[in-house]
Amino acid sequence: MTTALEVRGLRKSFGGIAVTQDISLTMQPGERRLIIGPNGAGKTTLFGLIGGEIRADGGTITVFGQDVTKLPMRSRARYGMSRTYQIITLFPKDTLAHNVVLGLLALMPLRNNTMVDLARRPNLHDRAVQLLATVGLGDRALHRVCDVSYGEQRRVELALALAQQPRLLLLDEPLAGLSQDERQLVKKLIEDMPRETAILMIEHDMDIALEFADKITVLHYGRVIVEGDRRTVVEDPKTREIYLGH
């Protein structure tokens, strides 16, 4: 079976400091994988490399059998990969629906046509509202991003990622900055994502994240130090050393 993601010997240095050191990992289609590690372990850099914002110094990244190592970020989406960001990247003065419409447009062959008349494409708007409804924001579609809460903005990001119907979804701390109630809501949204979508997630909230994961990868100083199912990782002395200091 073709793997969803195959990372081999990935390396990246910034100013001579190795931040990603020979990382390899394999994900199967539909797998739910959690990446954990202390601050500065290189989690976000690894996401940047996989997503294509950061160019690797060495190694390869294959998505559903396609070598994407040298492809720019936007081209990687065409192979089924989509991601959210730790920092929100929405247009604040536009409505939620319009943000999602832009996300949908980015996937279409007419995406480079700046003259596209959105008023003549009501189906796009309807699709955007539908997607917003899947993250519980159907009734907020016509609100501006700057007028909704931080938690709601994070849910718009999830709607945008889902708009791409990804086969591989990268979630960078989807629960960060959310209230307890919003965490539960977003957790449920992630759990309810199509089971065939492989999800790679960075998350600090262990209580929620461990439950979600089929497999966990622990990074430390840019290396994979432990990998396995929940029990293997939690019981491994190296994990305990990092998180508990003993």
Ligand SMILES: Nc1ncnc2c1ncn2[C@@H]1O[C@H](COP(=O)(O)OP(=O)(O)OP(=O)(O)O)[C@@H](O)[C@H]1O
């Ligand atoms: N563009 C950059 N230039 C220089 N150093 C960088 C750059 N990006 C990241 N780093 C450094 O690389 C290391 C790993 O950073 P990264 O953000 O990937 O870690 P992280 O595990 O995601 O941490 P956190 O949990 O705090 O978000 C850090 O020491 C960081 O300062």
